[in-house]
Amino acid sequence: MELPCEHKKTVVLARRDGVDYVECVDCKQIFEAEDLEPVTVDADDE
Template sequence: MQPAACDHNRTQIIARRNGIDYVECLDCRQVFEAEDLEPVKADEEDE
């Protein structure tokens, strides 16, 4: 069982289709589009 929240810090590209890179998280083994990986930049800063 993997933790509910994974930062997906370690990923590898497993496929590329229609200009979209598909990556797999080495930690939780989840596959998703590379675009989804991009961190959402909020206007507020934590630090």
């Protein structure tokens, strides 16, 4: 069982077209720094 990662620790991997791609140090997930949203699809609560 794994706790959901909050991606508090991130490092910038690359910048492309003004978008920073960051990787979470804890879970190694890669996403765009702009929306800080994991690439994987999750519940869409609003």
